[in-house]
Amino acid sequence: MGTRHAAGGGATVLAGVGSSVPVHVVTNDDLAARLDTSDEWIRSRTGIVTRHVVAPGVATSDLAVEAGGHALKSAGRENVDVVIVATTTPDRQCPATAPAVAARLGLGHVPAFDVNAVCSGFVYGLATAAGMLGSGLFGSALLIGADTFSTILDHDDRSTAFLFGDGAGAVVLRAGEPDEPGALLALDMGADGDLEDLIIVPDGGARNPDGPADRFAMQGQAVYRQAVARMTETTKVVLEKVGWTPEDVDLFVGHQANQRILDAVAGRLGLPLDRVYSNLDRVGNTAAASIPLALSDAVGEGRLDTGDKVALAAFGGGATWGGAALTWPELRAQ
Numbered sequence: 001m002g003t004r005h006a007a008g009g010g011a012t013v014l015a016g017v018g019s020s021v022p023v024h025v026v027t028n029d030d031l032a033a034r035l036d037t038s039d040e041w042i043r044s045r046t047g048i049v050t051r052h053v054v055a056p057g058v059a060t061s062d063l064a065v066e067a068g069g070h071a072l073k074s075a076g077r078e079n080v081d082v083v084i085v086a087t088t089t090p091d092r093q094c095p096a097t098a099p100a101v102a103a104r105l106g107l108g109h110v111p112a113f114d115v116n117a118v119c120s121g122f123v124y125g126l127a128t129a130a131g132m133l134g135s136g137l138f139g140s141a142l143l144i145g146a147d148t149f150s151t152i153l154d155h156d157d158r159s160t161a162f163l164f165g166d167g168a169g170a171v172v173l174r175a176g177e178p179d180e181p182g183a184l185l186a187l188d189m190g191a192d193g194d195l196e197d198l199i200i201v202p203d204g205g206a207r208n209p210d211g212p213a214d215r216f217a218m219q220g221q222a223v224y225r226q227a228v229a230r231m232t233e234t235t236k237v238v239l240e241k242v243g244w245t246p247e248d249v250d251l252f253v254g255h256q257a258n259q260r261i262l263d264a265v266a267g268r269l270g271l272p273l274d275r276v277y278s279n280l281d282r283v284g285n286t287a288a289a290s291i292p293l294a295l296s297d298a299v300g301e302g303r304l305d306t307g308d309k310v311a312l313a314a315f316g317g318g319a320t321w322g323g324a325a326l327t328w329p330e331l332r333a334q
Contacts, residue, residue, distance in 0.1 A: 012130040012184040013176035014329050015140075016077065018070025019296035020063045021052040021167040021283060031162050042162050047259025051165030051284030053150045059091045063168035064101045064146035067292075071142065071170035072105070074331055080172060081138035083112040084129055086121030086145045086288040088317070089152055090114060093204075101144065118199060119255050119316030120189070121145055121288030122169070126324055127187045133175045144170040147287035152201055152214045160218055163257075165284035169292025181306050182329025186241035188234045189322040198223050199317030227261050227315040232268040234323030235313045242325045246270045248309050250328075251298065255314035256280035256290040265313065277303060290314070299332065306330040 027050050028039035042048055054063070064085055072078065083105075085098040098112035117124040122145040129141040146168035155161050176183065199218050203211020231254055239246065246269045254262050259278060266276045279297045286293055291312055298304050308328040315321045 010134060011176050011178040011180070012133045012173050013180060013182040014171055014184065014326060015174045015182060016071045016073070016075025016172035016331055017170065017292065017296045017299055018067045018072070018074055019167065019169045019293045020066035020070065021165070021293070022054045022058065022063070024053050024055055025050050026053050028162065035156070035158050035161060037158055037162065045260070046163065047278065047281055048162065048284045049281045052167060054148050054166045058148075060087055060089050060146045060148045060168075061091045061097050061101050061104070063148065063166065064097065064144045064170070065104045067146065067168035067170040068101060068105055068142055068144050071172050075172035077140070077172060079107055080110065080140040080142045082110055082129070082132060083107060083142045084115055084125045084144070085112070086115045086117065086125040086143070087147055088116055088118050088121065088287055089148045107142075117316055117320040118318060119257065119285070119287050119290060120314040120318070120320040120322045121316065122291045123187070123312060123314050123322030123324055124189060124320065126184065127189055127322070129173050130184055130187065133173060140172065140174040142170060142172055143292075144168060145288035145290070145292045147289050149216070149285070149287055152216045154215060159220060160216060163285050165286050167283055167286040167289040167293050169289045169294070169296055171292055171295070181327050184324060184326045186238040186325040187322070188237040188241070189320070190230070190234065191318050191320045193318065195226065195319035196317070198226065198319055224258065224261060226319060227257060228264045228268070230315045230319070230321035231255070231261070231265045231313040231323070234321050235265070235269055235311055238311060238323040238325040244309060244325065249275060249311050250308035251275055251277055251304060252311045252313070253277045253291055253294050253298065254312070255316070256283070256294055257285045257315075287316070304328045
């Protein structure tokens with residue numbers, strides 16, 4: 001079934017990164033032409049200027065395959081032992097998207113499955129892969145965060161239509177040693193199901209199967225407060241686990257939802273803004289793709305060097321949240 005035992009001694013190591021965004025770009029002015037909004041209003045409240053949107057007929061798996069291929073090339077690999085796709089917008093309700101992605105990448109009959117923790121999906125996927133590699137069940141993994149939120153948005157909803165873009169980001173992980181560059185050193189996760197209505201597609205599932213499956217809704221102010229609190233908290237937890245202070249962090253990569261959220265988290269942590277990475281001005285909120293897409297862009301911009309101390313944090317629907325701490329490996333984004 002593709003199962004192999006890990007060769008390393010108890011650490012998960014990041015070995016490659018890649019990303020993909022659709023060609024079509026939607027600007028704030030494009031949205032202002034049909035919604036009661038403006039470029040200035042969107043920029044001032046979110047920091048978003050443009051976002052990429054899939055063309056008709058392009059699905060989440062298409063972006064996932066491209067990002068996964070780039071990550072494999074970055075890692076210098078042609079195969080892995082397991083494929084995980086973090087997504088809230090799978091190609092179909094059934095089956096999962098990951099098996100088709102693995103097949104299209106030519107990875108054979110390796111295990112493949114989806115993870116859905118909305119915008120925290122990549123961190124949840126990291127933890128899932130780390131558990132598998134750390135146990136010796138597998139020696140390597142391809143983790144892809146991919147979402148096409150344009151397919152579930154109400155494009156006439158002024159409160160959400162401008163926030164999201166489509167994209168995918170991917171990482172290759174392998175078993176290794178905790179003292180080598182790229183090692184994943186700490187993880188933290190949490191969830192609060194009492195907050196499930198904060199970020200929701202209420203229809204189309206077993207609870208209400210007859211409703212439309214593309215009616216996304218979000219309670220913006222409540223999400224802002226929870227995101228700032230939870231992303232700050234989870235970052236503090238992982239920093240404490242590895243014995244880092246905020247001053248030790250070379251780059252903080254938070255879920256790219258809103259520039260105000262990133263700035264507020266940085267303020268609460270005492271992180272200088274020049275150590276907080278942001279690409280949401282160009283891509284918007286890409287949900288589960290957000291953090292790996294940001295990591296790929298940060299590498300391409302020369303923002304990460306071998307051995308850098310990196311902290312990750314996310315908040316998403318569920319409500320879910322999670323953080324991670326790792327050192328950066330020597331690699332190039334593809």
